[in-house]
Amino acid sequence: MIYLDYAATTPLHPRALNAMLPYFQETFGNPSSAHRFGQKAEAALEKARETVAAVLHCHPDEIIFTSCGSESDNLALRGAGLARRKTAGAAQILTAKTEHHAVSRTAEQMEKEYGFKVRWLEVDQTGAVQPAAFQGALTSSAALASVMYANNEIGTINPIWELADFARSQNVVFHTDAVQAAAYLDINVQTLGVDLMSLGGHKFYGPKGVGALYVRKGTALIPHQTGGGQEFGLRAGTQNVPYIVGFAEALRLAFEEREARTARVKPLRDRIIGQVLETISDSQLTGHPQNRLPNHASFVFKDADGNFLLQLLDAAGFACSSGSACKTGNPEPSEALLELGYSRDWALGSLRVTLGMDSSPEDVEAFLKTLPSLVEKARKVNRK
Numbered sequence: 001m002i003y004l005d006y007a008a009t010t011p012l013h014p015r016a017l018n019a020m021l022p023y024f025q026e027t028f029g030n031p032s033s034a035h036r037f038g039q040k041a042e043a044a045l046e047k048a049r050e051t052v053a054a055v056l057h058c059h060p061d062e063i064i065f066t067s068c069g070s071e072s073d074n075l076a077l078r079g080a081g082l083a084r085r086k087t088a089g090a091a092q093i094l095t096a097k098t099e100h101h102a103v104s105r106t107a108e109q110m111e112k113e114y115g116f117k118v119r120w121l122e123v124d125q126t127g128a129v130q131p132a133a134f135q136g137a138l139t140s141s142a143a144l145a146s147v148m149y150a151n152n153e154i155g156t157i158n159p160i161w162e163l164a165d166f167a168r169s170q171n172v173v174f175h176t177d178a179v180q181a182a183a184y185l186d187i188n189v190q191t192l193g194v195d196l197m198s199l200g201g202h203k204f205y206g207p208k209g210v211g212a213l214y215v216r217k218g219t220a221l222i223p224h225q226t227g228g229g230q231e232f233g234l235r236a237g238t239q240n241v242p243y244i245v246g247f248a249e250a251l252r253l254a255f256e257e258r259e260a261r262t263a264r265v266k267p268l269r270d271r272i273i274g275q276v277l278e279t280i281s282d283s284q285l286t287g288h289p290q291n292r293l294p295n296h297a298s299f300v301f302k303d304a305d306g307n308f309l310l311q312l313l314d315a316a317g318f319a320c321s322s323g324s325a326c327k328t329g330n331p332e333p334s335e336a337l338l339e340l341g342y343s344r345d346w347a348l349g350s351l352r353v354t355l356g357m358d359s360s361p362e363d364v365e366a367f368l369k370t371l372p373s374l375v376e377k378a379r380k381v382n383r384k
């Protein structure tokens, strides 16, 4: 079986696993306890916070550990939205339909249940938010703006620095979902200029079930999980020390090895894109042709049944995705692809191929040899 779905999740890095192991049994204390058991756990927690802060170029007390990337997105939107409405009376949220559901569904809920107003940003054909469109949509009545760094379905990278810079000039809080970006892109929050940034461990070879939110000093948040005073009062609950240690170690490695990892996957990605477009008729690359994640290739095949194609690929020994792990089995086309302007007959035939540390040129050649006939099969079922 060949795994080509690293955007859905990555395996745990062996060094992250090793770093985690002592904190399940030997050093099991509650970091909030005053005794030495607690102090040792707290030391590990604060060391992890410093490691994450060093990669992000921020202060350790600007890092809030959460349970996943989705929770970080929820805390950012609801937390900053509620705080900004309270202090500034601003009740508009600016975001795009191409965002991960952790952002777009949260924004929808804030509109439906909390009385916010969502302004959906336009994206271009590659799925990018253009600075001019952003500037036209952003007004001082916005509580916050949320634009993802790199798109999980189509790989497109957004011009975060420019968007954040403009948001700051208008005094609007800017959040970016960097969950997919963190494995390959620079996540220095000073150069990006963001106020809030979400990360999730399992997209960069850390464990599942742990994430972080960067909160720039001075950015007010109303906590959405109340209780103890953990995480500077912003996220109650005893910290998951082993997972946080694994998260920090995996992020540190991703940072150190970023260039080497990129240099390995990018030629393989380009080989896939080139060959697929050349050998399969009625195929298109989705997302930006250059400005995309180095491990990410995504396509649409006209009149093909994308879900059936995934089953055929699985039976042939290849694990791929239609775009988002959250939508598996859903017969509706992806909202993001419709937003980009693809009609249903194209959007239903989507395929995402994402590479990672274990991907080899041999894997890629085997995949490219198999794919064309399977796309043909997935087209035939649709013609019946």
Ligand SMILES: *Cc1c(COP(=O)(O)O)cnc(C)c1O
Pocket (backbone or CB within 6 Å): 007, 067, 068, 069, 070, 071, 073, 100, 102, 148, 150, 151, 152, 177, 178, 179, 180, 200, 201, 202, 203, 209, 210, 211
């Ligand atoms: C995976 C992903 C999420 C959700 O992260 P979890 O840790 O799985 O909750 C959010 N945003 C993007 C862009 C993602 O790729």
